[in-house]
Amino acid sequence: MKSDNMQLTHLNTRGEANMVDVGNKQETRREAVASGRIMMQPETLKLLSDGKLPKGDVIATARIAGIQAAKRTHELIPLCHALALSKVSVEFDIDHEAGCVKVTALCRLNGRTGVEMEALTAVSVACLTLYDMCKAVDKGMRIEAVQLESKQGGMRGDYQREPSRAAPIVTGEGATGEVTLGERCASPCVRVKFLAELRERVGASDTVLDLKQVPSRDIAGLKMALSQQDRRFSVLSDQRTLCAINQVMANDAARITDEDEVAFFPPVTGG
Amino acid sequence: MNIQVRIQSAPFSLLDGYEQTLAQRTDIGAVVSFTGLVRDFNETPDVTGLTLEHYPGMTERTLERIGEEAWQRWSLQAVYIVHRVGYLTPGDPIVRVLVASAHRREAFEACDFIMDFLKTQAPFWKKEHSSNGEYWVKERTTDMQDAARWA
Numbered sequence A: 001m002k003s004d005n006m007q008l009t010h011l012n013t014r015g016e017a018n019m020v021d022v023g024n025k026q027e028t029r030r031e032a033v034a035s036g037r038i039m040m041q042p043e044t045l046k047l048l049s050d051g052k053l054p055k056g057d058v059i060a061t062a063r064i065a066g067i068q069a070a071k072r073t074h075e076l077i078p079l080c081h082a083l084a085l086s087k088v089s090v091e092f093d094i095d096h097e098a099g100c101v102k103v104t105a106l107c108r109l110n111g112r113t114g115v116e117m118e119a120l121t122a123v124s125v126a127c128l129t130l131y132d133m134c135k136a137v138d139k140g141m142r143i144e145a146v147q148l149e150s151k152q153g154g155m156r157g158d159y160q161r162e163p164s165r166a167a168p169i170v171t172g173e174g175a176t177g178e179v180t181l182g183e184r185c186a187s188p189c190v191r192v193k194f195l196a197e198l199r200e201r202v203g204a205s206d207t208v209l210d211l212k213q214v215p216s217r218d219i220a221g222l223k224m225a226l227s228q229q230d231r232r233f234s235v236l237s238d239q240r241t242l243c244a245i246n247q248v249m250a251n252d253a254a255r256i257t258d259e260d261e262v263a264f265f266p267p268v269t270g271g
Numbered sequence B: 001m002n003i004q005v006r007i008q009s010a011p012f013s014l015l016d017g018y019e020q021t022l023a024q025r026t027d028i029g030a031v032v033s034f035t036g037l038v039r040d041f042n043e044t045p046d047v048t049g050l051t052l053e054h055y056p057g058m059t060e061r062t063l064e065r066i067g068e069e070a071w072q073r074w075s076l077q078a079v080y081i082v083h084r085v086g087y088l089t090p091g092d093p094i095v096r097v098l099v100a101s102a103h104r105r106e107a108f109e110a111c112d113f114i115m116d117f118l119k120t121q122a123p124f125w126k127k128e129h130s131s132n133g134e135y136w137v138k139e140r141t142t143d144m145q146d147a148a149r150w151a
Helices: A042-050 A058-071 A116-134 A196-202 A219-229 A231-237 B018-022 B058-073 B104-121 B141-148
Strands: A028-039 A087-095 A100-111 A142-152 A189-194 A206-210 A242-245 A260-265 B003-008 B030-037 B047-054 B078-084 B086-088 B093-101 B124-130 B133-136
Touching: A028 A116, A042 A087, A042 A100, A042 A116, A058 A087, A058 A100, A058 A116, A087 A116, A100 A116, A116 A142, A189 A196, A189 A219, A196 A231, A196 A260, A196 B124, A196 B133, A206 A219, A219 A231, B003 B058, B018 B030, B018 B078, B018 B093, B030 B104, B058 B078, B058 B104, B078 B104, B093 B104, B104 B141
Parallel strands: A189 A260, B003 B078
Antiparallel strands: A028 A100, A028 A142, A087 A100, A189 A206, A242 A260, B030 B093, B047 B086, B047 B124, B078 B093, B124 B133
16 A cells, blocks of 8 residues: 555656546545745734735735635646635734744545645745735745645545644653752752743743842742743743642742752643 | 552553552452543544643652552552653543552542542643644643542
């Protein structure tokens, strides 16, 4: 089966381009999701989200462009069949932290051929339209990571992109069963870890804080010092945020001393 | 106290813990085990997998402490807890708690108790991957209510 899957269906036995005859294939429900992103300057992104770009409503225009492009994929990609798509949707997610607009397209039909090219074309053209609409203020924008996320239906079976493994499987470098001490600080300090969702929200997994910067030597003081450093740390004062000192649960009044390991994390969800 | 705790990324079998617990013992009258699996539906209908993260060190200590509390409350002969971390797909086993005692009631109750506290106190976090994207699983108030039953 593996070798069959590795064959390119758009080439005939002589290796020439070939439009596949799909007349004998069963009609099945097909769906594909593709994604991509366009990176841009924070100022451009702000103008975009505030609706202040000279060409008007950027997102609405890019959405229509993506939908139109999906329907016309067969005109652009030489060996694609013309398809009567039953559904096309193009969604945009403005990510101010990452400095990009993420584009996701979904295409669906009941038919004899897959719709991944349509979804990829929708994402590509939506990104190109975003570029066109914003290029007056930012020429350095970059279209990236246009890729198939998933597809369902068809004889080659379903596909689901494996999630990126950038997130660590376990938190911190500590060996199992040990408290991480790391190198000694020059002056009294605490080591602070942010776990799971909290790590993603503050954008850091750990930091070291000089105890001299802490207004009071307890968890409340530590939270205050961190919030003054960066407003993203204000999430630490959220009621849901939990805290442990040297891997034992602690509250705001708990004392912190030199070389302590303090961890902040969301409510647990194991089991 | 005979309490064993393991955190691992590798799968475990549905017999895991039996051999270790029962080897060369004839005083055990009851073994109760619970195995938790990855469902393909949760907060969204199409869960394709999940990533389990934990806090190494604190996780083991928390599970050992929960085992010790069960040991104090009931007359037990063995407690065995294994929990997986890393990327898991629907149908994969996540957690297994096995409790052995002379009589069944202790084993049933202690196993229930350990799971309730594992879910509400052990530092594990699940990130679900679905066809609509990925998100961190939210805690459930029902889990907190379950744990409060033992107060």
